[in-house]
Amino acid sequence: MKTVGILISGRGSNMMALVAAGIPVGLVASDTPDAPGIAWARDHGIATFAVSPKGIGKAAFEAQVDAALRDAGCEVIALAGYMRLLSDDFVARWRDRIVNIHPSLLPKYKGLDTHARAIAAGDAVAGCSVHIVTEELDAGALLGQAQVPVLPDDGPETLALRVLEAEHRLYPRVLKEFASR
Numbered sequence: 001m002k003t004v005g006i007l008i009s010g011r012g013s014n015m016m017a018l019v020a021a022g023i024p025v026g027l028v029a030s031d032t033p034d035a036p037g038i039a040w041a042r043d044h045g046i047a048t049f050a051v052s053p054k055g056i057g058k059a060a061f062e063a064q065v066d067a068a069l070r071d072a073g074c075e076v077i078a079l080a081g082y083m084r085l086l087s088d089d090f091v092a093r094w095r096d097r098i099v100n101i102h103p104s105l106l107p108k109y110k111g112l113d114t115h116a117r118a119i120a121a122g123d124a125v126a127g128c129s130v131h132i133v134t135e136e137l138d139a140g141a142l143l144g145q146a147q148v149p150v151l152p153d154d155g156p157e158t159l160a161l162r163v164l165e166a167e168h169r170l171y172p173r174v175l176k177e178f179a180s181r
Contacts, residue, residue: 001023001024001176001179001180002024002075002076002179002180003024003025003026003072003073003074004018004023004025004026004074004075004076004077004078004175004179005025005026005027005029005068005069005072005074005076005077005078006018006025006027006028006029006077006078006079006080007029007030007031007077007079007080007082008028008029008030008032008035008038008080008081008082009030009031009032009035009081009082009083009084010032010036010037010081011035011036011081012028012035012036012037012038012040012041012080012081013037013081013164013168014080014081014101014167014171015028015037015040015041015078015081016040017167017168017171017172018078018080018172018175019041019044019046021172021173022176023078023176023179024179025041025046026047026069026072026073026074027046027047027048027049027068027069027072027074028041028046028047028048029048029050030048030049030050030082031050031051031052031053031061031082031084032050032052033050033051033052035050037081038050047072049064049065049069049072051064053084058087059087059089062086062089062090065090066090066093066094075097075179076097076098076099076178076179077094077099077133078098078099078100078101078171079099079100079101079133080101082100086098086133088135091134091135092135096132098132098133099130099131099132099133099143099174099175099178100130100131100133101128101129101130101167101170101171102114102128102129102130102138103115103126103128103160103164103167104117104118104126104127104128104129105125105126105127105129105145105147106138106139106142106145107138107139108123110137110139111138113156115156115157115159115160115163118150118159119154119155119156119159123150124149124150125147125148125149125150126147126148126149126150126159126163127145127146127147127148128145128146128148128163128166128167128170128171129142129144130142130144130170130171130175131143143174143177144170144174145170146166146167146169146170147166148162148163148166
């Protein structure tokens with residue numbers, strides 16, 4: 001199985017699920033140096049890289065992340081709550097080797113506020129999707145999806161919690177398969 005680099009911005013619960021599933025993680029990187037997920041990774045003996053892009057710019061930040069991932073021997077990147085858009089250049093350097101978990105049943109509800117949008121539309125089901133990252137937002141080839149019912153009394157927060165549980169089951173399974181190719 002290929003070594004995976006994981007990019008996070010916050011708590012990193014999907015990253016934790018990937019680690020718990022035995023994904024070989026070479027590096028956890030973040031754009032938020034004080035992200036709780038970075039501290040968790042360090043505490044669990046996983047190499048980390050964290051620097052804010054503020055003051056250095058996106059291109060310099062991505063060059064540092066790219067170098068750190070390559071130095072750690074990463075062959076695949078998993079976005080796990082990483083809340084920045086990657087540049088076209090970065091995506092091109094890692095073409096077909098970046099995967100993302102998105103909290104909707106793509107192609108529905110690309111971008112943000114997916115749970116509120118599903119509820120507002122009256123959807124009976126919501127869910128999550130694992131896809132290849134391309135230069136177009138949330139548009140890459142689908143690798144897997146999981147459905148979650150939208151309950152009559154759901155708000156965005158309650159639906160989000162159930163979708164996150166589905167993400168924690170789906171992402172490790174799909175990433176293991178992808179990283180084994």
